[in-house]
Amino acid sequence: MKPPKICILTCLLGDAYKDEVKFGIKSKQIYCDRNNYDFIVSEENDYSNITNEKKQCGWLKVYKLLELCLHYDYIFVSDADVTIMNHSIRLEEIILEHMNNKLLMITKDHNDYNSGNIIVKGKSANMIKYIQEWVKLLPQKFDYVGYQEQPALLYMIHNTDFKNHIQIVEQRLINSYTDDTCHKKSQQFKEGDLLTHYAGYDVYGIPMKEKMKRDFEWSLSYNRINNS
DSSP states (O other), X not given: OOOXXXXXXXXXXXXXXXXXXXXXHHHHHHHHHHHTOEEEEEOHHHHHTOOOTTOOGGGHHHHHHHHHTTTOSEEEXXXXXXXXXXXXXXXXXXHHHHTTTOSEEEEEOSSSEEEEEEEEEOSOHHHHXXXXXXXXXXXXXXXXXXXXXXXXHHHHHHHSGGGGGEEEEOHHHHOOBOSSTTOTTSOBOOTTOSEEEOTTOOOTTSOHHHHHHHHHHHHHHHHHHHOO
């Protein structure tokens, strides 16, 4: 059976931010090389193609996803502030075991749904239709937790029939949070998890860049020992 065509999409804008998250980007490139996924980093050239005058940086994720849906069976959309920690966990295995023919896999934290790490079914007319609806909603204001593209997605999940097409999975499966002060009520990273996500990062005295560097170096050692 032909394996599904999978990519990881990360959006990355601004030189300062690129430097801050560079170790997370390295971790994704290594993970994709090991598992034969395409790694797509969407940057300023793509953002300049968004013509909406109200555009925000986070919208790039949705616009680029709409484009990639035509070319991939599945797209793992992963924010730039993420480090892949376990290279042996394959996305196709997660999809086969947990996605249950839904259009989108997502997790919830102690606030609500989080769009930082999601798996989207590609080559699907239905999914493309819902992403187009997502794009239309982006300029609107919604009273849901989060910023940028997330409130519009939460509106779709809570208020439209899109709720019937999502698969909610345990947070630790694809969206573990780093062990910092603001995520005590959510699932934090444990050894063996796929990744760690620095959403709302708040570790006093340790810049996010340094924390990502430490996690990246730890992951290299972990994978060398456990997944050689």
